[in-house]
Amino acid sequence: MEQILPHLDSVFSIDCVLFGFDGKELKILLIERNEEPFKDWWALPGNIVGPDESLDQSASRILYELTGLRGIYMEQYYAFGDPHRHPQGRVITLAYYALIRLGGDKELRPISTYAKRANWLPITDLPKLAFDHQKIYDKGLEKIKRRIKHQPIAFELLPEKFTLTQLQHVYELVLGKKLDKRNFRKKIVSFGVLKELDEKQKGVSYRAATLYRFDKRKYAKLFGKEISF
Amino acid sequence: MEQILPHLDSVFSIDCVLFGFDGKELKILLIERNEEPFKDWWALPGNIVGPDESLDQSASRILYELTGLRGIYMEQYYAFGDPHRHPQGRVITLAYYALIRLGGDKELRPISTYAKRANWLPITDLPKLAFDHQKIYDKGLEKIKRRIKHQPIAFELLPEKFTLTQLQHVYELVLGKKLDKRNFRKKIVSFGVLKELDEKQKGVSYRAATLYRFDKRKYAKLFGKEISF
DNA sequence: TTACTTAGTGTAAAAAATACACACTATATT
DNA sequence: AATATAGTGTGTATTTTTTACACTAAGTAA
Known part of the structure; x- marks a missing residue:
């Protein structure tokens, strides 16, 4: 009224x-x-x-x-x-x-x-x-x-370039549970919305991980708005 | 503030x-x-x-x-x-x-x-x-x-006793798409939150369907709040 | 008795989710 | 130079879930 x-x-x-x-x-x-x-x-x-x-x-x-x-x-x-x-x-x-x-x-x-x-x-x-x-x-x-679980909000918490381990870490913190490394990587990569860069992590005292970037354009084309992480 | x-x-x-x-x-x-x-x-x-x-x-x-x-x-x-x-x-x-x-x-x-x-x-x-x-x-x-898709709200739209076909119909209308009858029944029954009654549908001019009731207690015990229809 | 209409059922194939362990590589330390 | 350390990166087999698909059974109406 x-x-x-x-x-x-x-x-x-x-x-x-x-x-x-x-x-x-x-x-x-x-x-x-x-x-x-x-x-x-x-x-x-x-x-x-x-x-x-x-x-x-x-x-x-x-x-x-x-x-x-x-x-x-x-x-x-x-x-x-x-x-x-x-x-x-x-x-x-x-x-x-x-x-x-x-x-x-x-x-x-x-x-x-x-x-x-x-x-x-x-x-x-x-x-x-x-x-x-x-x-x-x-x-x-x-x-x-x-x-x-359904939208690409995890990337908002990460720097533009990030490693898969960092991404997994965010998911684990938000969901409050451990995830399997191999399965997580398999799944997240299979969506095809991550762009693998030629760059590596820097300043770590162990093997440097590959950096990735979230590809907004690809995401928009593939899914419009939905996805299932 | x-x-x-x-x-x-x-x-x-x-x-x-x-x-x-x-x-x-x-x-x-x-x-x-x-x-x-x-x-x-x-x-x-x-x-x-x-x-x-x-x-x-x-x-x-x-x-x-x-x-x-x-x-x-x-x-x-x-x-x-x-x-x-x-x-x-x-x-x-x-x-x-x-x-x-x-x-x-x-x-x-x-x-x-x-x-x-x-x-x-x-x-x-x-x-x-x-x-x-x-x-x-x-x-x-x-x-x-x-x-x-995740919560048992479809039952709110139906009378207390309903047939599986009616239930499927509600899902189809809300989701805006056809669902497969056998798969739908298999899935919905497998959750174990429907109670099959001894009653049949009345007043229809064809084979009467079995009536079911949504079992709130069982639902609460099994899922707390979540489910995946 | 027949015609009609909806109820009710099973299986095989494909896809997705899960469980699981080790070798590789870069750096730091001695 | 050798070694220790810490995280990276990868494959396969099993189970579970999803999908596709068509006929018989039961009741009503004429």
């Missing part, structure tokens, strides 16, 4: 679960709150949706303000709107996740005002979270677990 | 894609609008979220008000919030879908005030829809296509 537009107090926010991978661990970005309620608690970064922004634009802006990153794959996945989720009033929040390759060059730009600090914390050892943010995170993880 | 609660004008609504199955066709419930904007257009039924309702509660209430039905499987699947999706102001809407067995006993209760009438229309022949409702519907169909 959309023909009446009553004047209502309702606040609409976006919270982001930013998954980051540094080559070793899967982490998420959390901020330490500097204000009540939940002062000193860790929370998911988020913000209010602006009046003239689309939801996706808003999510991108928030990510940019918090990390300085642009062009990151973000996806809306659920709305949380329990009337009592925020102690001070009704706030409906939309959850987005993003996948980010950490380390290397770029540092996070200092976080905006409302937090003491921001940190990437490993998902294996998360603190208690403010509001219903644990629930939001849980659902986000569940979502990418499902999605990584 | 949830510690500040500015006074903002924003309207938050829920729109429902109600899929119904009458034994023959897959339909959705549409209302014919009686007010501007989009007067005389067909639109998805929806309403404003009340100040003290959870989102799921709100969706259930809206469904009840429109159809008189309770206890229906409903699921939130996406938020639509383009700043210009509603010509008169910012309205963010949450889309829910529901699956409903039509025909038989219950009639729809008369629709509340804001519509001229409501109708179940076959999805194969939908009119132009108001607002961005075509997009909302498209995404909803996509969603149940995906979900019917």
